Amino acid sequence: MSASLIYDLAPxxxxxxxxxxxxxxxxxFRKKLAAWKTxxxxxxxxxKVGERSVGATSLSPNFTLHEGDLGANGVIAIRIHxxxxxxxxxxxxxxxxxxxxSVRVFDRAGSCAELVHLAFNxxxxxxxxxxxxxxxxVVEEVTADEVAADHVEGRAAA
Structure with missing residues (x-):
């Protein structure tokens, strides 16, 4: 599926x-494999961030994925987004x-809020x-409406 469908449909x-x-x-082929993995x-x-303007520049909508963490002994040194x-x-x-x-924990309210934890309840x-x-x-529960939104206008988010 395209990035726009992820933006529109994936919770x-x-x-x-x-x-x-x-x-x-x-x-x-370690170098080729490393490049492929990116x-x-x-x-x-x-x-998920909608379209916005910074001065005279218009930035298109985008979404961010948390790929992983790097660190040791329970201390996270780098987060990979x-x-x-x-x-x-x-x-x-x-x-x-x-x-x-399940319950999502966001770092703040608003359109630029970032998910920091997903809990079972x-x-x-x-x-x-x-x-x-x-x-x-901000704590927000995953609702049945979001789960039902997987099928919108005949498009499936899977």
Whole structure:
């Protein structure tokens, strides 16, 4: 599916895979394999940002996926995020959607809010929040309407 369908249909918290359609190179070609992995991977959808203007420049809508974390001993040193514009040539697939009743924790309210945690229920979200420093956090439950929105105008988000 296209990036615009991911933007329109996939709920925040979904696991989304992306691909350029090329076959995976053999493991012995380390550089080619590393380059291939940057164009073929997956991550959790953490943000959708609509069209906006910065001065005289107009920025197109985009979405951001959290691909992973780098660190050691429970300390995260680097978070790997990938942001995709809707005009990318990559193809996308929703691998997993957030479960009905799960709770998303956003770092702040508003259109640029970023998902920082996906909990199984509200109690787990509140417990997670008590141990992490997000004073402006917003807690939002995944609703049946979002799960039903997977099929809009005959298009499926899978």
């Amino acid at each position: 925040v918290g979904s696991i989304v895979a992306w691909s350029d359609g090329t076959p995976r190179p053999p493991k012995r 164009r073929n991977s997956q991550g959790r959808l953490i943000r 990938r942001t995709f514009s809707l005009d990318t040539t990559l193809t996308f697939k929703v691998v997993e959607r957030p479960a009905l009743g 509200r109690q787990a979200a509140e417990e997670w929040l008590s141990g992490h420093g997000y004073p402006n956090a």
